[in-house]
Amino acid sequence: MAGAATQVCIGVVAPLTGRLAPLGEPLSFAVRTLTRRLLRLHNSGRTYDVRIAVRDSHSQPEGARRAVRExxxxxRASIVVTMAxxxxxxxAADACEELGVPCVSTTFPWQAYGYARGGxxxxxxxWTYHFAWGLDDIAAVFADLWEQLGGxxxxxxxxxxxxxxxxxRHERFGFAPVAVDRGHTLIDPGGYREPATDFGSHLARLREGGAEVITSAATAADLAQCLRQSRTVGPAPRLVTCSRWLTYPHTHTTRTRExxxxxxxxxxxxxVYWSPEHPYRxxxxxxxxxxxxxxxxxETGQSWLQPxxxxxxxxxxxxxxxxxxxxxSDRPAVARTLAKTRTETVVGTLDWTRGPxxxxxxxxxxxxxWHQGAFGPRLTLVDNTRAPEVPLTGDLTPAY
Structure with a gap:
């Protein structure tokens, strides 16, 4: 009967424990905040009670698969959301695809999302949908920053x-081809195993090539070790651009003072994919x-995080x-709706009809x-070439 209350469930797979737990705090906050705001859902004259069910991935792939099954x-979740x-x-996304559950995810480049799920x-x-940015987008933004140093x-x-x-490194979908097409010379001394133990051979190659800029996707600890060694053997980089863990304040991902x-x-x-300065609602x-x-x-006593x-x-x-x-309550209908979704959000317009x-x-x-402030690292917006609607809050400052 029209107007009768029916229940639907939004499932959440979150890293509540394990090594990813610090990065999952924004999702836990969203659950706590929005549970109160999503108590009712109106759809075509009917009212639905909304229940949010959370399962811990334990920061492990098998934990994520088990969470989705539950x-x-x-x-009986109608849709699952996840990140990190x-x-x-x-x-988590593969488990949703296998079980026929609509899923929305975010937090890492779309090429990695697709490549990790079948190459x-x-x-x-x-069944599964993702919103984020690309490795090519990261390369373009980093090239904009490098060029502020002069050409x-x-x-x-x-x-x-x-x-x-x-x-x-991928020749078609990666970071490298975009940076090279912009005219920059990349020196790649080869991969290293995480966690790293020594960057001596890598730094020797960079020194021989005359690299004054380092770009990376390292953990905070590995990047710090590389920089420590570079100060010893010289020269230290004028600028470091780093994605992945360094989109977070380094004080949030490690407690090591050094x-x-x-x-x-x-x-x-x-x-920067989100900040308090972004103009969205x-x-x-x-x-x-x-x-x-x-x-x-x-609520948390902590500074905001991009996720x-x-x-x-x-x-x-x-x-x-x-x-x-x-x-x-019909999962296939929800999945078909996601494929046609274009909606305004607090991260801007998300449009699944125009993606790659x-x-x-x-x-x-x-x-x-990152600049050091009175209360720890402070993220300053220094280039908005790719997102002109986002206001700048400072200037790029080389390390020397």
């Missing part, structure tokens, strides 16, 4: 020997980016799909740099 079978983990996120970044899926640069590549490094000191001195530059309740960052700080906007947007997308699907594949919606990137 959400699909025990909780180069191996964990693909495992083809352009592969399409029926074309010789750049040393500190890339691991795992999936991340393989994709950065790491903090090295990275603070290097003034590491990184990509939530489609759920009109919350602005500054409002969201302030609420996070007031905070992404975590909030996951629920905006899930709500939009459930509110506009012909039947929010039908399963991808893109987010523009800006360039940022």
């Amino acid at each position: 959400l699909a079978d025990d909780e 983990g180069t191996q964990v996120l693909p495992a 083809d970044p352009l592969r399409t899926f029926r 074309r640069q010789t750049v040393g590549c500190l890339w691991n020997d795992d999936l991340q490094g393989q994709l950065l 790491v903090h000191d090295e990275l603070a001195a290097a003034k590491v530059a990184t990509l 939530s489609s759920l309740d009109g919350t602005g980016c500054a409002d969201l960052a302030r609420a996070y700080r007031e 905070l906007g992404l975590a909030h947007a996951l629920f905006e997308v899930a709500h939009h799909a459930l509110a506009t699907a012909p039947d929010p 594949t039908p399963n991808i919606a893109l987010i523009p990137l800006a360039g940022g740099q």
Whole structure:
């Protein structure tokens, strides 16, 4: 009967414990905040009670697969949202694809999302959808930053020997071809195993090539070790651009004081996909980016993290799909709705009808740099070439 209450469930796979737990805090905050705001869903004259069910991935691929099975079978989730983990996120998405559960994910480049799920970044899926940026977008933003130093640069590549490094080097989908096409010279001394023990041979190659810039996707600890060794053998890089872990404040991902000191001195530059300065508002309740960052700080006592906007947007997308699907309790109908989704969120417009594949919606990137503030690392927006709507808050400062 029209108007009768029916229940739908949004499932959440989150790294509540394990090595990814610090990176999963924004998703946990979004769950706590939005559970109260998503109690009711209106769809075509009917009202649905909304339940959010959370399962811990334990920061492990098998944990993510088990979490999805529980959400699909025990909780009867109509849609699953997830984020974080180069191996964990693909495992959750694959489990959703196998079980026929619509899934929305975010937090790492779309090429890695596709490649980790069968070796083809352009592969399409029926049930699983992702929003993020590309390795090519990271390369373009980093090249914008390098060029602020003055023209074309010789750049040393500190890339691991795992999936991340393989994709950065990929001749078609990677970081390298975009940077080279911009006229920059890349020196790649080969991959290293994480965690790293010595960068001596890598630094020798970079020194021989005359690289004054280093680009990387290293962990905070590995990057700090490289910088420590570079100061000893010389010369230290004028600029370091680093994605992945360095999109977070280094004080958040490690407690080691020596790491903090090295990275603070290097003034590491990184990509910016969300900040309190971004001009977007939530489609759920009109919350602005500054409002969201302030609420996070007031509740947790911690500074905002870039994934905070992404975590909030996951629920905006899930709500939009459930509110506009012909039947929010029908998983195939929800999946078909996701494929046609274009919606405004706190991270901007997400449009699955225009992505590089039908399963991808893109987010523009800006360039940022970590500066040491009174309360720890502070991310300054220093280049908005790719996202002109985002205001700059400072200038790029070389380490020397």
